[in-house]
Each structure stands twice: as structure tokens, then as C-alpha cells.
Amino acid sequence: MNATIAAEGGISFAPSAEVLDLAERTRAFVEDELNPIEQKFLLEGRLDFTERAKLEVKARDRGLWALEAPTEYGGCGYGQVALAFAAEELYKSPIMFGPLPGDIFGGSPEPALYLCTDKQKEKYFHPIISGEKHSAYAFTEPETGSDVAGITTTATKTxxxxxxxxxxxxxxxxxxxxxxxxxxxxxxxxxxxxxSCFLVDVDAPGFEKVRQLPTMGDQWAPWELRFADCHVPEENLLGQLHGGFKVADEQLTHGRLKIAALQLGLAQRSIDIATKYAKDRETWGKPIASRQAIQFMLADSEVEVQAARLLVHKAAWMADANEPMRTEAFTAKLYAAEMAQRVTDRCLQILGGSGYLRESPVQSLYRQARVWRIGHGTSEIHRWMIARSMLGLKSTD
Ligand SMILES: Cc1cc2nc3c(=O)[nH]c(=O)nc-3n(C[C@H](O)[C@H](O)[C@H](O)COP(=O)(O)OP(=O)(O)OC[C@H]3O[C@@H](n4cnc5c(N)ncnc54)[C@H](O)[C@@H]3O)c2cc1C
Known part of the structure; x- marks a missing residue:
């Protein structure tokens, strides 16, 4: 277990050597491989697929692959605390390199895939670790996102x-x-x-990509998909029949931890850029850092990122200790997503017009942060779930 807080008789905030090593190696990857192409990414707003594939090879050469996959399957077996540190470092770069929310660098099967049978593991689980396959998660529909019960896509037995x-x-x-x-x-x-949940190959007959949906976020361009009499074999049911909600919950809870952790990176990078700018930029003969208005924006941002870090690390630590942490994951993701939005907004304001230029990492981080009050469960649904847990309410209440 890679617990940051692993104390006997007290609380320790000292990360283990293993956690620090992963964070340091991730930081070096960002500096050596991502920072040199950052300006190109900011101006174009996307990372070319072949460039991404080359970066994956470079990450693998540095041992930054399959971080979460268990060692018995050839992965690194890192715990959630270590992954939170890695996610924070990787997402200081606006280049959306990691295939989140399921993974950080790549090579780790999404949480729901741990429900694979041995036969499914051969075809779907192991090839992710070896880098031969990638997965996607298809839940949301045109008429329903938050409301699980509203799904109208059907799977009929043949x-x-x-x-x-x-x-x-x-x-x-x-x-x-x-x-x-x-x-x-x-x-x-x-x-x-x-x-229920099914594993569907992209070349399955009846599966069609209808259209891509460009968004306000760099790189984010999800798809509309159609399934027209799309046949899947019996053995492709994932988990229990009618047990899809459990599959989704498993997937989303662990995904929330990583999403919460990446907000720390977005926010911290923005604070670092804004702090430097505030010291360098002068108006009326004095650095803007000497003005209380700017100092308060920096201080509020620092307080919020530190608070979010504690929530994220605690939820990750609970996951590593195999303690139930569903509500803690909701809490960390809700606060971190809203924190990142406030912090990137303030930091962009400190940069003035320079923050609004495409060449500024902060404008990209600001737009990327916005999606996480919606994606992987909206902030409103998170508040509802936290309140339900506080009040002891059931899903039918
Ligand atoms: C860039 C991007 C990538 C995505 N990737 C994926 C993906 O890979 N796979 C996937 O399955 N989905 C994906 N999604 C979908 C995402 O998970 C949904 O957009 C999200 O769950 C919200 O659903 P919705 O958009 O249908 O909003 P709705 O559920 O229609 O909600 C609309 C508004 O009403 C509020 N609301 C709804 N119900 C309640 C309630 N009971 N109480 C209070 N407020 C309520 C919501 O909070 C929201 O503000 C992605 C979305 C985006 C934008």
C-alpha cells in the first residue's frame, strides 16, 4: 500500500519514497517530452494521433505505463495515492496526453474491466496492459446522462x-x-x-460512428454512436446480467479519484504561472503582486488547491486501505472540479489580456477544467449523492 498518510498513532503527511519517485519521474516526462511541444498544442488545440503514439512509447521506455495494473498481470501495481501524485504532475501540462478518466499514462484497464471473466481477460484486459488495445465507455445517450434509469438503448437476447x-x-x-x-x-x-454492460468491438456489425462533437475544451471531441441490430456474442456480457449499475458505479467511483487528482495539476500550474507574472508585471511603477486585489486572488487559490489536495489524498488513501470511499470520492471530485474552475479563472484574470491568448497555458487549463463540473457526473448529482449519504437516504427516497 502506498499510503501518504500511514502513521502509527497519528497522521503523517510525508509521501513514501515510492510515491515521490513516481511523481519525480512524471515531472521529468512532462519537462522533457510535453513542455517542448506545449506551444504547438496550445495553438492547434489537439495532439495528433501519431504524436500521441510516439509519446506512449517514450512513456513506456521510462516505466510510465500500466501504472495501476496489478504486477501479476505485468503492470506496476501502484496504489491510488501514488496515482494521485502522478496525475497532478502530468496534468500540469495542458496537453491532454493521458486517456483519462480511466487511466493516467495508458496501459491500465478501466476499473470495470476487472469484472472480466478469464476468457474476456484474454481478449480485452491483457491487450490493454500490453498496449495492443484501448477501450471506451459508452453510457450517456441523447435523452439521458445523469438518470441511469432513463437508458433506452436495448440489448435483446438471441x-x-x-x-x-x-x-x-x-x-x-x-x-x-x-x-x-x-x-x-x-x-x-x-x-x-x-x-447490463456489454463488451462491443468497434468492428462489430451494426456499430456505427455517427458524428464527432467538437467542444470548447482542447482535444475533447466525443462522438455520437449508433447501434443498429449490433450483434454481440453471449460471452461479451460484462459482470452480472442486469448488474450494469454496479459495473458503472465501480468504474465511476475510481474514475472520480483520478479526475479529482488531475484538477490539482491544472490549478497548481495556473497558480505558478500567475504568481510569476504578478511579480514581473508592473503597473503604476509597482509589481501587481504588491496590490491586495492580486494577493487575495493568489491566496484564495492557494488555500483552495491545498484543501482539494487533502480531500483527494484522503480518498486515495482510503482506497489503498480497501476502505469504502464512495462518498469521499464524490466529495473530492466535486470540490476539486469547482476549485479548479475558480482557480484557473482567477489566474487568467491576474494575467490580464496575456491570459486570454491561445499561447497562454492558463486559457487551455481554464477551458479543460470546465468539463469536470459536468463529465463523470455533474456537480448537482455529486451534491445529491453526498447529501443522500449524510441523510441515510436510499435511491428510492
Ligand atoms: C467532453 C465530454 C466527454 C464525455 N465523455 C463521456 C464518455 O466517454 N462516456 C459517457 O458515457 N459519457 C460521457 N460524457 C457525458 C457526461 O457524463 C454527461 O454529459 C453527464 O453525465 C451529464 O449528463 P447530461 O449531459 O445528459 O445532463 P443531464 O443529466 O440532462 O443534466 C442537465 C442538468 O440538469 C441537472 N440535473 C439532472 N438531474 C438532476 C437532479 N435530479 N437534481 C438536480 N439537478 C439535476 C444536471 O446537473 C445538469 O446541470 C461526456 C461529456 C462531455 C461533455
């Missing part, structure tokens, strides 16, 4: 498997994916209790 029909929207990383985890209703009257 003699030799399942036939999927329906439309999915906002599905990310499809251009890199070899297969998808597709959520479909297998018992239409049962709401969330009648949803």
Missing part, C-alpha cells in the same frame, strides 16, 4: 448472444478505441436494475 439497438452520445476516445463497454437495458421495465 439464440447465440445479444442484439443491441440505440444511440449513445458524448462518448470519448472512440478514435483510439478497439472496443467499448456499452450499457443497455436488458429488462426495460426495471429501470436502473435492468441495465
Amino acid at each position: 439464440e447465440d448472444g445479444w442484439v443491441i439497438n440505440g444511440t449513445k452520445k458524448f462518448i470519448g476516445w472512440i478514435e483510439y478505441a478497439d472496443f467499448l463497454m456499452v450499457f443497455a437495458s436488458t429488462k426495460p421495465d426495471a429501470g436502473a436494475r435492468g441495465v
Whole structure:
């Protein structure tokens, strides 16, 4: 266990040597490989697929691959605390290199894929670790995102498997994916209790990419997908029949930790840039850093990023200790996502017009931060879940 807080008789905030080593190696990767291409990325707003593939090779050469995958499967076996440190370092770069939310550098199967049977592991789980395959997660539909019970994509049983029909929207990383985890209703009257998850190859007959959906975030351009009598074999059911909600919950809880951790990187980089600028930039003969208005923006940002870091590290530590941390993951992601938005906004303000230029990393970090009050569960749904846990309410209340 890579616990940052691993004290006997007290609390220690000292990260282990293993955690510090991973953070340092991630920082070196960012400095050597990402910073030199940062300006090109900022102006173009995207990272070319071949460039991404070359970076993956460079990351692997440095041992920055399959960080989370268990050692018995050939991965590094890092815990969530170590991954939180790595995510913070990697996401100081606006270049959206890591295929989040499932992973950091690549090579670690998404949490739901741990439910694979041995046969499924051969085809889908191990090839992710070896780098031969990438996955995507298809839950959201044009008519429903937050409301799990509202899924209208159906999977109907046939003699030799399942036939999927329906439309999915906002599905990310499809251009890199070899297969998808597709959520479909297998018992239409049962709401969330009648949803199942299927592993669908991108070359399955009946699967179609309808259109890409460019967004305000650099690189983010999810897809609308159609399933028209798309046949999947019986053995491609992931987890239990009608147990899709559990699959989704498993996936989303662990994803939330990484999303929360990456906000620390976005925010800290923005603070570092704004602090330097405030010291260098003079108005009326004095650095703007001498003005209380600027100092308060910096101080509020520093307080918030530190508070978010504590929430993230605590939830990660609980995950490493195998303690239930669903509510802590909701709390960390909610606060970190909203913190990152406030911090990147303040830092952009400190930079004045220079912050608004495409060449400024802060404008990209600001736009990227915005999605996380929506993606992987909106802030409103997070507040609802936290309150439900506080009040002891059930999903039917
Ligand atoms: C860039 C991007 C990438 C994405 N990638 C993926 C992906 O790879 N796979 C995937 O499956 N999905 C993905 N999504 C979808 C994302 O998870 C959904 O957009 C999100 O869950 C919200 O769903 P929605 O957009 O349908 O909003 P809705 O659920 O329609 O919500 C609309 C508004 O109403 C609020 N609201 C809804 N219900 C309640 C309630 N009960 N109480 C209070 N407020 C409520 C919401 O908080 C929100 O403000 C992605 C989205 C984006 C923008």
C-alpha cells in the first residue's frame, strides 16, 4: 500500500519514497517530452494521433505505463495515492496526453474491466496492459446522462448472444478505441436494475460512428454512436446480467479519484504561472503582486488547491486501505472540479489580456477544467449523492 498518510498513532503527511519517485519521474516526462511541444498544442488545440503514439512509447521506455495494473498481470501495481501524485504532475501540462478518466499514462484497464471473466481477460484486459488495445465507455445517450434509469438503448437476447439497438452520445476516445463497454437495458421495465454492460468491438456489425462533437475544451471531441441490430456474442456480457449499475458505479467511483487528482495539476500550474507574472508585471511603477486585489486572488487559490489536495489524498488513501470511499470520492471530485474552475479563472484574470491568448497555458487549463463540473457526473448529482449519504437516504427516497 502506498499510503501518504500511514502513521502509527497519528497522521503523517510525508509521501513514501515510492510515491515521490513516481511523481519525480512524471515531472521529468512532462519537462522533457510535453513542455517542448506545449506551444504547438496550445495553438492547434489537439495532439495528433501519431504524436500521441510516439509519446506512449517514450512513456513506456521510462516505466510510465500500466501504472495501476496489478504486477501479476505485468503492470506496476501502484496504489491510488501514488496515482494521485502522478496525475497532478502530468496534468500540469495542458496537453491532454493521458486517456483519462480511466487511466493516467495508458496501459491500465478501466476499473470495470476487472469484472472480466478469464476468457474476456484474454481478449480485452491483457491487450490493454500490453498496449495492443484501448477501450471506451459508452453510457450517456441523447435523452439521458445523469438518470441511469432513463437508458433506452436495448440489448435483446438471441439464440447465440445479444442484439443491441440505440444511440449513445458524448462518448470519448472512440478514435483510439478497439472496443467499448456499452450499457443497455436488458429488462426495460426495471429501470436502473435492468441495465447490463456489454463488451462491443468497434468492428462489430451494426456499430456505427455517427458524428464527432467538437467542444470548447482542447482535444475533447466525443462522438455520437449508433447501434443498429449490433450483434454481440453471449460471452461479451460484462459482470452480472442486469448488474450494469454496479459495473458503472465501480468504474465511476475510481474514475472520480483520478479526475479529482488531475484538477490539482491544472490549478497548481495556473497558480505558478500567475504568481510569476504578478511579480514581473508592473503597473503604476509597482509589481501587481504588491496590490491586495492580486494577493487575495493568489491566496484564495492557494488555500483552495491545498484543501482539494487533502480531500483527494484522503480518498486515495482510503482506497489503498480497501476502505469504502464512495462518498469521499464524490466529495473530492466535486470540490476539486469547482476549485479548479475558480482557480484557473482567477489566474487568467491576474494575467490580464496575456491570459486570454491561445499561447497562454492558463486559457487551455481554464477551458479543460470546465468539463469536470459536468463529465463523470455533474456537480448537482455529486451534491445529491453526498447529501443522500449524510441523510441515510436510499435511491428510492
Ligand atoms: C467532453 C465530454 C466527454 C464525455 N465523455 C463521456 C464518455 O466517454 N462516456 C459517457 O458515457 N459519457 C460521457 N460524457 C457525458 C457526461 O457524463 C454527461 O454529459 C453527464 O453525465 C451529464 O449528463 P447530461 O449531459 O445528459 O445532463 P443531464 O443529466 O440532462 O443534466 C442537465 C442538468 O440538469 C441537472 N440535473 C439532472 N438531474 C438532476 C437532479 N435530479 N437534481 C438536480 N439537478 C439535476 C444536471 O446537473 C445538469 O446541470 C461526456 C461529456 C462531455 C461533455
